[in-house]
Amino acid sequence: MxxxxxxxxxxxxxxxxxxxxxxxxxxxxxxxxxxxxxxxxxxxxxxxxxxxxxxxxxxxxxxxxxxxxxxxxxxxxxxxxxxxxxxxxxxxxxxxxxxxxxxxxxxxxxxxxxxxxxxxxxxxxxxxxxxxxxxxxxxxxxxxxxxxxxxxxxxxxxxxxxxxxxxxxxxxxxxxxxxxxxxxxxxxxxxxxxxxxxxxxxxxxxxxxxxxxxxxxxxxxxxxxxxxxxxxxxxxxxxxxxxGSAGLRLERQCHNAAAVALMLSAHPSVRSVRYPGLPDDPSHAVAAAQMRRFGGLVSVELADAEAVHALVERSQLLVAATSFGGIHSSVDRRARWGDPVSAGFARISLGIEDTDDLLSDLDEALSAL
Structure with a gap:
């Protein structure tokens, strides 16, 4: 076979x-x-x-x-x-x-x-x-x-x-x-x-x-x-x-998302994190049963809208954009579109940057909040 x-x-x-x-x-x-x-x-x-x-x-x-x-x-x-x-x-x-x-x-x-x-x-x-x-x-x-x-x-x-x-x-x-x-x-x-x-x-x-x-x-x-x-x-x-490169890109994006979700879940400036790949996520059991990969998106809740804007401004790698799935990591504050979420809720789309660079950049940007 x-x-x-x-x-x-x-x-x-x-x-x-x-x-x-x-x-x-x-x-x-x-x-x-x-x-x-x-x-x-x-x-x-x-x-x-x-x-x-x-x-x-x-x-x-x-x-x-x-x-x-x-x-x-x-x-x-x-x-x-x-x-x-x-x-x-x-x-x-x-x-x-x-x-x-x-x-x-x-x-x-x-x-x-x-x-x-x-x-x-x-x-x-x-x-x-x-x-x-x-x-x-x-x-x-x-x-x-x-x-x-x-x-x-x-x-x-x-x-x-x-x-x-x-x-x-x-x-x-x-x-x-x-x-x-x-x-x-x-x-x-x-x-x-x-x-x-x-x-x-x-x-x-x-x-x-x-x-x-x-x-x-x-x-x-x-x-x-x-x-x-x-x-x-x-x-x-x-x-x-x-x-032709979708497999390679998605593999890196998912790896970055998992690493970022784990780091954010332990950060004092972050109120909550959602990522199906986290073992304690409410959706993890169902996701693990039907998904081969948990995706390149991480949802995070910060204190307020200003905190989301400050995160983007202080980051060297994150850009503000409402689409997702690209090679560049991006952030979108979803309340601006009328989604029923808090003012500090943001969707982070992880790109294909080096994982250590993303973690370092996010930690530095969040520490300044």
Whole structure:
């Protein structure tokens, strides 16, 4: 039996090309411009870039491999991917459960669009998700949650959903497919923002949907075609270029997050720390059972908003930014976006800097608070 490949090997192989002499060994920019039409008007070839193009296909093949899916569909952003799935599933009269403690824009979309057109929207926290799923038609779970880093028991949730025919969608952005495989735990579809750790260079917006149910994937493809929420060909190449190093980057980010979380949990200037990898974290037991890695995000609570701003200003390595998953470590004070957290709550996204440098920098910046 062949030995299973590690994540860095899987990442490199996912973006590789067929070894034809004279061809490049890695992804190269391809276009979605006009195509020559065939005399056979029914030929299944590329005709228009919004419908299909080779840039997408290469990236979608790689994403499907990493998620353990039969197929993937790319979008112009993670929110475009997620809203497309909700539009086709959360029809008027259906009950849809969305995270109450996850990405704030999902709640806004659910209330302003889904509820307005007749869907019944139920908001549930990670702890409430399994109970809230009873009787629902569609469940969207985000785990670990952003920004609180609580974890949903996906195996338990999937059993509930499957027993009653509920479609389970999991936002895998925070964990990434190299840290968690929701489809193997019973999810019907996975959505993700490739803007974050998968592309990892703060230079592209992208999203995707992955799954193994042909009917659901066909509906997602049709929605993308009609709505036009597509990913640009060059942006697709940028993500594909980055996927080859995703395993290496995520390994360092997770290592840094674990070290930083441990240091912060013992620091007198820190009121509380959340990281699923800490043995005493409330989510650790569930996370350890379903995650291969605990991710590159750490949530921390300082005294107030000024303390968060002072941390960034006194640090030589941390930058203030609201995205996450890139090579640079960053901090985001989440109350500024309306999240139901304290004024001093911050989400730290760990980059790929040397661990000792990060620990020293953080300790020095915090000691001055």
């Amino acid at each position: 062949a030995r299973a490949h590690g994540d860095s090997t899987r990442s490199v192989k996912a973006v590789g090309t067929e070894p034809i002499p004279g061809s490049p060994i890695g992804p190269v920019p391809t276009s979605a411009a006009a195509y020559h039409l065939s005399r056979d008007e029914d030929a299944g070839v590329d005709t228009y870039g919004r419908a299909s193009n080779p840039s997408w296909r290469h990236l979608e093949s790689a994403l499907a491999q990493l998620e353990g899916a039969a197929a993937a569909v790319t979008f112009g952003s993670g929110m475009a991917a997620l809203s497309a799935v909700l539009r086709i599933l959360a029809e008027p009269g259906r009950t849809v459960v969305v995270p109450a403690d996850g990405y704030y824009q999902v709640r806004a979309y659910a209330e302003e669009f889904l509820a307005a057109r007749g869907a019944k929207v139920v908001q549930a926290s990670c702890a409430e998700m399994c109970d809230a799923a009873v009787g629902a038609d569609v469940v969207l779970a985000e785990t670990p949650s952003n920004p609180g880093l609580d974890v949903v028991d996906l195996h338990r949730l999937a059993l509930t959903c499957r027993s009653q025919g509920t479609v389970l969608v999991v936002d895998n952005t925070t964990a990434t497919p190299l840290g968690q495989q929701p489809l193997s735990l019973g999810a019907d579809l996975v959505v993700g923002s490739a803007t974050k750790a998968l592309s990892g260079h703060h230079d592209v917006l992208a999203g995707y949907v992955a799954g193994s149910h042909p009917d659901l994937i066909e509906r997602v493809l049709r929605e993308r075609l009609l709505a036009g929420s597509i990913l640009g060909a060059f942006e697709a190449w940028l993500v594909l270029r980055s996927l």
